[in-house]
Amino acid sequence: MPTPLLDIRDLHVWFRVFKGFLRVLDGINFAVWPGEKVGLVGEMGCGKTTTMKAIMRILPIPPATIRGGEILFGGKDILRMGQGQLQKIRREKISMIFQDPTAALNPVFKIGTQLQDVISCTSESERSLKNEDIKARTIQVLKEVSLPDPERMLENYPIQLSGGMRQRICISTALVSAKELLIADEPGTSLDVTIKDQILRLIGEIVEKRGTSVILISHALGAVRNMTDRVYVMYAGSMVEAAKTKDLFDNPLHPYSQGLIAATPKLTGGGVGEGIPGRIPEYIDPPAGCRFHPRCEHVMPICSDKKPPFFEANEDHQVACFLFQNDR
Amino acid sequence: MRNTVLTVDQLKKYFVTRQGTVKAVDGISFSVEEGEIFGLVGESGSGKSTVAYTVVGMYRPTEGKIIYRGTDIGQESKRRSKEIKKDIQIVFQDPGTSLNPKRTIRQILELPLKVHNLGTNEKKPLERAEELLEMVQLPASYMYKYPTMIGGGERQMVGIARALATDPSFVILDEPTSALDVSVQAKIISMLIQFQKKFELAYLFITHDLSLMRNVASRIAIMYLGKICEVARASEFFENPLHPYTQMLLSSIHVITDKEEALKPKKVVSKGEIPSPVNVPPGCSFHLRCPRKMDICSKEDPVAIEVSKGHRVRCHLYGAKVI
Numbered sequence: 001m002p003t004p005l006l007d008i009r010d011l012h013v014w015f016r017v018f019k020g021f022l023r024v025l026d027g028i029n030f031a032v033w034p035g036e037k038v039g040l041v042g043e044m045g046c047g048k049t050t051t052m053k054a055i056m057r058i059l060p061i062p063p064a065t066i067r068g069g070e071i072l073f074g075g076k077d078i079l080r081m082g083q084g085q086l087q088k089i090r091r092e093k094i095s096m097i098f099q100d101p102t103a104a105l106n107p108v109f110k111i112g113t114q115l116q117d118v119i120s121c122t123s124e125s126e127r128s129l130k131n132e133d134i135k136a137r138t139i140q141v142l143k144e145v146s147l148p149d150p151e152r153m154l155e156n157y158p159i160q161l162s163g164g165m166r167q168r169i170c171i172s173t174a175l176v177s178a179k180e181l182l183i184a185d186e187p188g189t190s191l192d193v194t195i196k197d198q199i200l201r202l203i204g205e206i207v208e209k210r211g212t213s214v215i216l217i218s219h220a221l222g223a224v225r226n227m228t229d230r231v232y233v234m235y236a237g238s239m240v241e242a243a244k245t246k247d248l249f250d251n252p253l254h255p256y257s258q259g260l261i262a263a264t265p266k267l268t269g270g271g272v273g274e275g276i277p278g279r280i281p282e283y284i285d286p287p288a289g290c291r292f293h294p295r296c297e298h299v300m301p302i303c304s305d306k307k308p309p310f311f312e313a314n315e316d317h318q319v320a321c322f323l324f325q326n327d328r
Numbered sequence: 329m330r331n332t333v334l335t336v337d338q339l340k341k342y343f344v345t346r347q348g349t350v351k352a353v354d355g356i357s358f359s360v361e362e363g364e365i366f367g368l369v370g371e372s373g374s375g376k377s378t379v380a381y382t383v384v385g386m387y388r389p390t391e392g393k394i395i396y397r398g399t400d401i402g403q404e405s406k407r408r409s410k411e412i413k414k415d416i417q418i419v420f421q422d423p424g425t426s427l428n429p430k431r432t433i434r435q436i437l438e439l440p441l442k443v444h445n446l447g448t449n450e451k452k453p454l455e456r457a458e459e460l461l462e463m464v465q466l467p468a469s470y471m472y473k474y475p476t477m478i479g480g481g482e483r484q485m486v487g488i489a490r491a492l493a494t495d496p497s498f499v500i501l502d503e504p505t506s507a508l509d510v511s512v513q514a515k516i517i518s519m520l521i522q523f524q525k526k527f528e529l530a531y532l533f534i535t536h537d538l539s540l541m542r543n544v545a546s547r548i549a550i551m552y553l554g555k556i557c558e559v560a561r562a563s564e565f566f567e568n569p570l571h572p573y574t575q576m577l578l579s580s581i582h583v584i585t586d587k588e589e590a591l592k593p594k595k596v597v598s599k600g601e602i603p604s605p606v607n608v609p610p611g612c613s614f615h616l617r618c619p620r621k622m623d624i625c626s627k628e629d630p631v632a633i634e635v636s637k638g639h640r641v642r643c644h645l646y647g648a649k650v651i
Contacts, residue, residue, distance in 0.1 A: 043509040044480075162601050192371035193536060194598040197580035219509060222582025249584055263514035265540040267566060267581065267588040272543050275514030279479050 003075060004031040005213050006055065006181060011069035013050055015283075016062050022283035024050055026237045026291065027069070029310065032181065032213050037204075039224035039245065040217045041260070042234035045280055048217045049099075051234075052183050054079075056096055057086055073181075091122055095178035097203075099186040101166035105158040111169055112138060112154030118173045145172045145202060164195040171203060178212055185217045200227060221264055225249050230316075233257045236281055236291040242310070243317040253319045255296050290321070298323055331397075333498050333530045334383065335359040339392035341378050348606045352378040354554035355392070357632075360498070365524060365531040367545030367562070369538055369577075373605055375554040376534045377421070380502045383532065384418045396498070414444045417491040421503040423483035427475040433486055434471045437461070440493040460489040464519065481512035488516070492523065500532045505540070517544060538581055539588075542566055547638070550574050553605055553613040556632070560639040566591060570641045572618045612644065620645060 013025035024047050032038050042048050053059045055071055057078060071078040073089065081089070098104040106114060115138045135154075142150035145168040158166055167187060174182060184203055188196030204227050207214050218224050224231055224245070231248045233241040233256065241254040252258045259276040278295035281287055287294050293303035302322050310318040311325055341353040353375045360366040370376045381387050383394055385401070385408055394402045396416065401408055420426035427436055437457040440446075446456070458468055464485040475483050484504060491499055501520065505513040521544065524531055533545055541548050542562060549559040550573065558571040569575050575596045583589055600617035603609055609616050615625035624644050632642040 043511065164601050192602065193538075194371065194576055194580045195601065197582070197598045200582075220582065221510075221584045225584050226582045259511060261584060263510045264584055265514075265517075265537070265543045266585065267539050267542050267578075267583055267591050268585070269542050269563075269566075272514045272517045272540070274518050275516075276511040277515075279481070279512075 002033065004072075005034045005036075005074065006030075006032040006215075007072040008051070008055070009070050009072070011051070011054060011071065012067035013047075013054055013059065014065050014067050016065060017284070019284055021065075023286055024237045024283050025054070026286070027307070028234075028237075028239055030232060030239065032215060034180075035211050035213055036230060037207065037214045037216065037228040039228035039231040040215060040234060041219065041221060041224050041231060043219055043260075043280065046234045047237040048234055049185055050237075052096065052185055052215065052217060055183065056090065056094065057081075091177055093178075093180045094183065095174040095176075095181075096183040096185060097167075097170050097174045097187050100190050101163065101170045102158065102190075104170050105166060107158055109157075110154065111156050111158065111161075115141065115154070115169070115173060115176075118176050122177050141172045141176060142169075144175065144206065145169075147172075163191050164199065167191060167199050168202070171199070171206075175206060181213045181215070182207060183215045183217070186219070187216075188223065189218070189220070196223070203227075221249075221261065233260070236286065237283065238291055238307070238320065239310070240292065240320050241318065243314075247314065247317050251317075253313050253317065253324065254292075254321050255298055255323075256292050330361045330363065332359045333362055333397060334532070335393070335395040336379070336383070337393040337395070339379070339382065339394060340390045341375075341382050341387055342390045345606070350605045351554050351608060352605060353382065354608075356551070356554070356556045358549050358556065358559060360530050360532055363524075363528050363530055364547065365521075365533050365545045367541040367548040368532060368534045368551060369536065369541055369548060370551035371536060371602055373553075373602060374551040375605070376536075376551055377502055378554075379551075380418065380500045380532065380534055384416055384500055385413070410444060414494045415496050416498050416500070417494060417496040418500040418502060419484075419487050419491045419504045422507050423480060423487045424475075424507070426487055427483060427490075429474060429476055432472050432474055433461070433478075436475070436486060437490055437493055440490060444494050446494060456493070460493055463492070463523075464489045479512075481508055481516060484508065484516055485519075488520065488523075492527070495527075496529070497527075498530045498532070500534070502534045503536070506535065506537070513540075520544075538577060539583070550577065553603065553608055555613065556642065557614065558639075558641045558643075559632075564636075564639055568639075569593060570635060570639070570646060571643050572596065572620050572645070573614050576617070576619075612642075 008028055008030040011025055011028040015022040015024055028051055040048050116134050119134055119137050139150045142153055147153055147168050188199045200223055216224060216227055228245050231245050232239055235256045241257045252261050262273045263275045265272050276295055289304040289306050290308050293299045300322060308320045308322050310320050313319045313324045337357050338355050339353055340355055343350040343352055368376050382389050389402050393400055401412055434457055437460055438453040441453040441456055466485055505516050545562050548562050548565050549556045552573050558574050569578055575593045576598050579593050579596045580598045596619060611626040611628055612630055615621050622644055630642050630644045630647060632640045633646050634640050635646055
């Protein structure tokens with residue numbers, strides 16, 4: 001039995017605010033196997049990015065506090081690592097593509113400088129590289145993301161490039177150090193439909209070639225369906241469903257996943273549905289038990305008492321909902 | 329034959345900047361009929377919002393005509409009659425910035441009533457504001473809240489209530505749901521459709537989301553760099569897209585069911601970037617990215633051709649057939 005590359009167990013993250021604590025992550029369980037492409041779907045403010053930031057250990061502490069749980073990467077707990085080990089992981093193993101490429105690049109440095117900085121501190125072998133070699137590597141990295149005219153690109157500032165090109169630069173910097181896991185946090189959201197498609201295809205191709213694992217975070221269901229092997233659905237800081245991508249879209253089980261899929265406009269027409277009634281709860285005082293129960297149409301008495309664990313509904317299909325308790 | 333509410337004829341809107349003239353809208357023509365939802369789709373920078381703002385009177389057109397129920401309204405809003413202003417309303421994209429954060433929702437909803445002297449006789453503005461809130465299914469307690477105290481979806485509901493306050497017959501929806509989540513989007517869209525039927529409104533619905541358009545609009549126009557490349561009825565549009573850009577756009581959509589996958593044109597792979605509107609390529613503005621480019625495309629700008637009834641396309645591929 002192989003071990004997962006990344007294994008998050010019962011992670012709780014709270015944020016200290018004036019009024020008390022925001023209980024954002026409420027016991028997240030999440031695993032990525034080597035070479036797997038995993039999607040993480042959920043609406044705004046459901047804690048997708050917080051989870052990813054916890055993996056990279058870039059959550060600002062305080063206000064954030066980790067209230068429990070562990071993040072095992074290759075068997076070691078990231079949350080209990082020393083700075084040295086952590087730097088090594090960030091430098092060589094895990095890397096992240098951020099949502100907004102404009103904010104992720106420093107506007108006062110040239111693209112070349114920013115990329116060379118990343119390359120020159122990546123790994124032991126590359127840190128001993130000479131300047132010319134670093135430049136050659138930079139150009140090679142840019143070619144990998146199909147940027148036209150990489151030599152000239154090095155002399156440009158981020159502002160001189162279009163959104164799609166900036167995102168390609170961000171992908172290239174992430175790829176330098178992502179030997180094992182690439183986290184793509186809504187990589188196409190700020191871009192146009194045709195450009196978004198190009199970017200997602202690019203990430204897919206590169207990852208396929210290198211055999212890196214990917215976590216694709218998105219609120220767009222379509223993008224996730226196209227790119228991933230397995231999907232997690234998140235609602236208000238808890239995982240509600242995990243399944244093979246095809247299973248999830250063909251047969252969503254959790255009432256929230258069903259609502260989400262029904263609310264997505266389809267190309268085949270037929271209206272957009274009514275959406276899910278209610279709104280995302282406040283994290284300062286989240287509903288007890290299942291966090292979805294105030295909006296759920298199948299709500300039962302047990303839902304407000306106990307938090308549902310993952311029930312095995314089908315093979316490789318887990319649902320955190322008491323409706324599936326008997327199927328265990 | 330239904331009456332035409334709005335006719336836009338060869339509308340142009342240029343902005344002079346230090347880098348050069350931006351041809352944000354460059355000669356577009358379309359018309360919106362009574363009680364229909366007309367969809368205007370395009371990527372960012374294609375000029376869709378400029379069209380909206382020009383029609384509503386925030387910009388003055390550089391050239392061309394905007395005819396609203398027989399009257400030419402191609403001037404700035406201060407020269408328009410109050411009647412027309414009352415009749416044309418707009419819902420903005422971002423409900424966070426289009427509502428004044430220092431006004432309560434009651435003040436926001438009452439302002440258009442006061443401006444247009446509505447509700448002085450039979451109904452007090454307060455009663456009308458209450459009615460509007462109820463219409464968008466928000467509790468009456470929201471009346472004294474500020475926009476920052478409520479969620480994004482609820483803010484957009486207030487934006488819609490404000491637009492409907494003056495009882496308009498034509499509403500421009502400028503990406504009303506693009507800043508919102510799908511579950512909230514579905515709720516707002518179904519409410520908008522309900523109002524459209526109830527009050528017999530005509531909508532000019534602007535969005536970048538083609539799958540949403542499929543479910544909402546009766547006719548769709550696709551814009552690319554300030555020009556319309558294709559107009560057709562919604563059903564025909566998805567079954568028989570003709571312009572290469574439309575095909576590219578459709579094949580770029582990530583869908584969630586196999587049935588939808590079957591509808592997408594397969595072969596077109598998206599490539600290239602949208603050129604800057606300051607420096608539009610000569611000839612057809614799409615020729616740099618077009619998979620079916622011909623020699624003529626880089627020289628001559630195609631004109632719109634009616635391929636079948638109500639289906640117009642602006643591409644040299646279809647020009648040859650007519651001649």
